[in-house]
Amino acid sequence: MKIYSLLVCITISKLFSFSTYSQNISISVNEVSVKKVIEEIEQKSEYTFFYNNSLIDISKTVSITATKEKIKKVLNRLFRSTNIDFKIYKNHVVLFPKNSKASPRAIKKLLDELDQRAKEQTKRSSEILKTPVSQSTVKGVVSASDGTPLPGVNILIKGTNAGALTDFDGNYTIAAKPGDVLVFSYVGFVTQEVLVNTNTVNITLQEDVSSLEEVVVVAYGVSSKEALTGSVTQIKSEEIAKRPIANLSSAIEGASPGVIVTAASGQPGAGQNVRIRGFGSFSASNAPLYVVDGIPTNGALNNINPADIENISILKDASSTALYGNKATNGVIIVTTKKGKSEVGEVSINISTGVTGRSIPEYDRIDAFDYYPIMWEALRNSNAIPGVDSQTDLDAANLDATNSIFSVLGYNPFNVPNNQIVGTDGRLNPNAQLLYNDFDWEGAITRTGLRRNADLSYQGASKNADYFVSLGYLNEDGYLIKTDFERITARVNVNFQAKPWLKLGANLAGNRSEGNQANIGGSGSFRNAFRFTRGIGPIYPIFAHDPVTGDFILDENGEREFDLNDNRPSGASTGRHIVVERLLDVDFDERSAINLRSYADITLADGLSFRANISYEEQNFYNTFFWNKTIGDGAPDGLGFKQYVRRKTTAFNQLFNYNKYFGEHNIDLLAGHESQQLVIDDFNGTRTLQVADGNLELINFVNTTDLESQRDEVNDESYFGRFNYNYGGKYYFSSSIRTDGSPRFAEERRWGTFWSVGGSWSIDKEDFISNISWINQLKLRSSYGELGNSRIQDDDNNDLYYPSLATFALANNNQGEPGVLRSNLGAPDLEWETSANFDVALEFGLFNRFRATVEYYNKESRNLIFNVPVALSDGAESKLENIGTLFNRGVEISLSYDILKTKDFSWNLTVNGATLKNEFSKLPQEEIINGTKKLRVGKGLFDYWIRDWYGVDPTDGSGLFVAEDPNATGVRIINGVAVTPFANNARFHYAGSAIPDLTGSINNQITYKQFSLTTLFTYQLGGDTLDFNYASIMSSGNYGAAKSVDILGRWQQPGDITDVPRMDAALASEWSGTSDRWLTDASFFNLRQVNLTYQFDSSLAKKLGVSSLNMYASAENIFSINARKGLNVQQQFNGNTSNAFTPARVITFGLNLKL
Structure with missing residues (x-):
């Protein structure tokens, strides 16, 4: 408050x-x-x-x-x-x-000012009586930005001692003449000056953020912003409301420096991955802990309706997170849901509808007219190269390519014979015209999606109770055909003061969602719609055509038949048809969840209270998966898969809190216990050979290929405490300690203790600063602590619940004889990963306009868990051990400036930025190869270790790498450097990092009268992305595959200076190998969100029977500027691009009203 x-x-x-x-x-x-x-x-x-x-x-x-x-x-x-x-x-x-x-000093200061104003008012009374009768009377009402009348506001005629005060309803009357300037001032608000040109002057004062004690939700409680010794960012419901988002993670993007978020998938209902201050582990989770209404949750954030959220707190340093112990090393995100506030029941209704489409355009690729000559050249050069081979051999190769190119590519969309498509000069037949133009595969699988959203809530409060009830509905059709998402959420939050010493509360939430998934498989999967449409050559039609006339071939119903011809080469996905597969295959998810959180708050004595919280959360996931038997992975029998997963989480904590003022001294003590139980049941089965079409139940399939079930049960126990102290609202100290017990570790190593200390100094409260009027805030804070991480994961990012134990895999049967294999050696010596976190920050505000925070952090992650090789005689290849140390350090800056502040117009600009340095200082081996990265002391988690691309030899157009062995076959010496055209002799080297030099956001908030405009830009400077998608369309061969327009800049004859090798089907796989050729600057500048709102005048709203009414238009993912069209830099934290579901652009129109 x-x-x-x-x-x-x-x-x-x-x-x-x-x-x-x-x-x-x-x-x-x-x-x-x-x-x-x-x-x-x-x-x-x-x-x-x-x-x-x-x-x-x-x-x-x-x-x-x-x-x-x-x-x-x-x-x-x-x-x-x-x-x-x-x-x-x-x-x-x-x-x-x-x-x-409430701070005693703040109360004292405010009362002093009221006292002084009373004296000034008494002094002015006589002067007001002497005011000439020729002056007119100016009247008006002074209110806060939320419409609340402000009593006791001081109004002064500038340059005089004449003035007045507002009454209890914010009304005032003052004798003033046109041309006078009225100065309105009030404690906690920005002083405002207004020129008198009418007899009525109504004023809305804006809060002076620097002078108000904002309440921030922290671990197991709340704190004033002034009292914070840690790094906490709070996102308020008003800010969330400005972005009609479908999931919570979207609200986090751009909100705080040092918090990075992957691009949202275009899959309706999908969330985003969040990382806070880097990456602190190799084998354990790097995701933050999520806490909802005081209880840590294992649930999906998409279960929460954004309209139900009161605020989100992002906790980044040890002082703010240590109380969550082993779960907090990657930061904490606390979500607090709404409760009733208004004494009179209030109904809120929000209705919106919007359209969705692809936000990032596809890479530019060549068309059918360029494609045939390009592929002719790849075929010809695989037999003879201009300027290298003899003219006789070249002529023969030209003729062979002309005669054979059709048989290689399999399709001829032109009106010329198959052996006359491309002449022996490599040019397309000038008479060639397309018989059909049916090559828009992307258009065939995409559409304009539709998003519909409705939220209804009713909230209120009385002397002894408050209540909040909500119902939310979201329905979205994705821009990819056969993708959709439908969600219904409901919440009831009730709090009741049963006795003066007893307060009770319950928060019950439920949701149900269902939707068709994209079923795209991995990046290289043939059923991946984005891989297929991006990679198929521009001569292969969607529908079947008459080879002579080009007309569509129709079935017996007069419908166009799909082209299921198998004549396409492998580069064009032989035997596959993504449109048919999208229509026939099924990947359907159903989810439901119920969550109950309740508490009892007991006042035991003056300043001493006890609170008990209990929660139960149950999530159910049901998946139906089907591969059709006509075409694709399920042909010719069909395949059915069913999975049911139930997660039950029970949590219970008890908190004793003591808060007491002793004059200028204040202490706040917390002691608590928490236990949490997680039970996961998983059942799934796979069967093949479908009997009756359309029936996807497993009973309708003949052969059982897989049938299994599993139960995991984990119980965590914790004890914790916190001590906060402040003196005079100037000096703050905080310390916390937590001991956690986890069954993931052996009994003798099961318990870990984590702690933190922090302090802050409000320098602006000192006498030598407090009288400097242009300094509104000056605060120094610092913290240090050690946190833990127990969320150990396997290579597929699945949690390991029993890593200390030797485990065995069942179902390894041998012709009916049961078999069991050891799947994990067990690691009884395994310990907690820990991180030592140091943080120091300076916060300041100047001239009632400028606010800034500059912060440095250093996080050292110790006892990192790695899979360490063991002797084969042990029965496994590796085991888990604690050997590794990793640093994350950086600087975070947040700047906010009120560019303009007038009665009708205001403009605030907020810019934040963060750096990150990630580096190993200890590893179990000298080096560890991890895909396109190599871990090594002095290097980071995402430093690229790839082939060293040299360029293109201008004499013959060969793609060249720097050679590892200068004496190997095929090595050339160019400018004193040993180079090779063969990827298997290429030298590997460190070549940049996926971690950027700077990340951040730019937020504009502009209001003009009843209009408000907000924009959010996100940016990244530096870093590299390994663009595998671009590499796939830059192959120098790969018959049937699409080609980038950049391929037109290839080498064609001796002397050509280019960075694109010659077309050559024989060596294409060599030159397409992973190398720094495909590294691309990862810098980007995105217009992430725009929202325009119009607030209708209150008088009009009342005539319509509502208390508040506004309309808005919003857009998400508007545009992105980066190094290459088609590139999505934010796909993954590791910097590698893949054929992922491209984010959606969403344009929304909505109406928000209150009754």
Whole structure:
């Protein structure tokens, strides 16, 4: 709760009745309300009470007797069994909820200012009486940005002492003449000046963020932003609402420096992968921990409706994350869902609809007219090369290529004979015209998708309870045919103050979703729709055509027949047809989940409370998978697969909290215990030979090829504590410790202890700084701690729950005889991976316009787990051991500047950026080859280790690598360098890194009257991507495969200077080998999101019967600028491109109203 909300919108008596005050109170009342007691104390003394009756319960019945007792003693007794706490300053008593983060210094400062304003108002009263009658009267209302009237706002005529104050409803009246400038000032808000040119001046004041105590959700509680000693970024519901997103991970992108997110898949309903401050492990998970409403979750974030989210906190350093222990080494993302706020029940309705399409265009490829001559050249050069072989051999090769090219490619879409498509000069027959133009495979499998979304919620609050109820519906048809997603979510969140000392709450959420998946398999799979359409040559039609006339061939129903001809060469996916397979194959997911979180909060004594949380989460996943028997992987029998997975998670924690002020000193103690149980049941079966068409149940298949089930059960136990201290709102110290027990490790190594310490200094509160008006904030903070990681994974990123134990694989049967094989040696000496985290930051704000944070971090991950080779006599190839250390270090900067701030127009620009250096300092072996990377001390996790491409020999057009063995066959010496055209003799070397030099985002927020515009740009500078997709269409051969337009720049004759080798089917595989030839600058600049909103005037909204109404238009993934058309740099963290489902561009129009 912000400080100003404790004192404005307020029920205050005697607002400016300041004078001397007595020390002792006498009172005797029986069974009366707290309000009556307050009124009697005010009548019998000179104390004035300040409170907000929507925050505290003043209707509670109490009894109290006191005789000449000090006010503090009386109030301690009075409020002992209530939810009310208080602060006394001079003759002012401020009441607020217990456990509030309100700072005594902030309250004192505000009361001082009110006191001073009262004196100034008294002084001005006489001057106002002397105002000439010729002046006119200016009236108006002053309110906050949310429409709340502001009482006690100071209005001054600039250059004079004449002024006024607003009343309880924000109204004011002042004598002023046209041309005067009114200055509106208020504690916690930015001062605003307005020129008088009318008799009515209504003002909306903007909050001064630097002067307000924002509440931030942290581990097992909340904290004021001022009190944070760690690195925390909070995303509010208002920011999420500006982006009509379908999943939570989209809201995280661009929100905080040092947080990187992969590009979203175009698959409807798919999420994104998130990494915080680099990559801290090789064999364990690098994903952050997700916590929902205080409980760590194993659930999919797509189960949460974004409209239900109140805020998201991103915890990045040890001080903020250590309380989560072994789960927190990769950072923590805390999601808090909404609860009721409004005293009057409020209905919110959001309806939107939009269209989706492919956001990243395809690589440019040559058409049919260029394709035949190019492939003719590849065939010819495989027999004779211009300038190298004799003219006789070249003439023979030319003739052979002309006569044979059709038989090699298999299709002739032109109106000329098969042996006359390309002449012996390598040119396309000038008379050649296309018989048909049926080559748009991408168009055949894509469409304009449609997204429909509706959210309905009802929320409210009373003295003793609050409630939030919501229902959400999302339906999206993907831009790839036969992909869709439908989700229904529901939530009920109720909190109830059962007794003054007891608060209860329950949050029940459920969802169900289903959808057809893309079923694209791996990047190289023939059923991968993006691989197929990107890679098939431009002469192969979708439908069957008459070879003479080019007309479509129709079936008995008059429908066009698909071309299922097997004459295509391997480069054109022989025997496959992606459109038919998309239509006939099935990959259908059904998911359901239910989640219950409840708590009891008990006040045991003044400042001491106990809270118990319990949660149960059940997720069910059901998949139906089918390969048709007509064409593709399932032909000719058909294949059916069913899988059912159930995950049940039960969590229980108990928290003791003690918070107490001792003058300027404040301590906050937390002690807790947490247990969590995860049970996973997995059943799946595969059968082949479908009997009846259309029936996908396994009973309709004959042969069982696989049938298995599995259960995993994991129980984690934890004990933890935290100590926070601050003095005078200037000096803060925080420490935490947690001990975790995990069954993943052997009994003697099962427990691990993790801890952190942190501190901060609010320098702006010091006397030598506080009087400098242009410094709004100046804070230094630092932290250090050690965290753990127990999420060990296999090579396919599946969690390993029993790595310390020797495990055995069943179903290795031999002709009916049962067989069991050992699948894992077991690692009884395995220990926790740990990370030592250091963080230091400077936060500052200047001129009420500029805010910045500059932060340095260093994370050292120790005891990294690797698969270490063992002797074959041990019965396995490797075992897990703790041998490795990896550093992640970098600088994060966040800058925010209010470019313009006027009554009708405001513009805020926020820019953030982060660097990352990733480096091993210890490994189990001198070097470890990991795909296109090599791990080595002094190198990083994603440093490329690939062939050293030299270029193209201008004499014969050969592609060349730097040679590993200068004496090997085929080696040439060019400019003193030994080079080779053969990939198997190429030298490997380090060639760049997938980790960029700088990542970040640029966020604009512009408002003009009732319009608001937000834009989000994301960017990356430096780093390299290994573009396998581009390599696949730059092959110098591979008959039937598509070719990039860049292939037109190939070498053709001696003396040509180019970086594209000659076309040569015989050597194409050599030159297409993985090398730094395919490394591409990974820098990009994306316009990630744009949102335009129009807020209708409140008077119009009321006429329509609603309290608030706005319309918006939004777009996601608008454009991307990078090194190459078609390139998707953000596919994977490791920098390799693949034939992935390209992200969708989404354009949405919506309406949001409140009743």
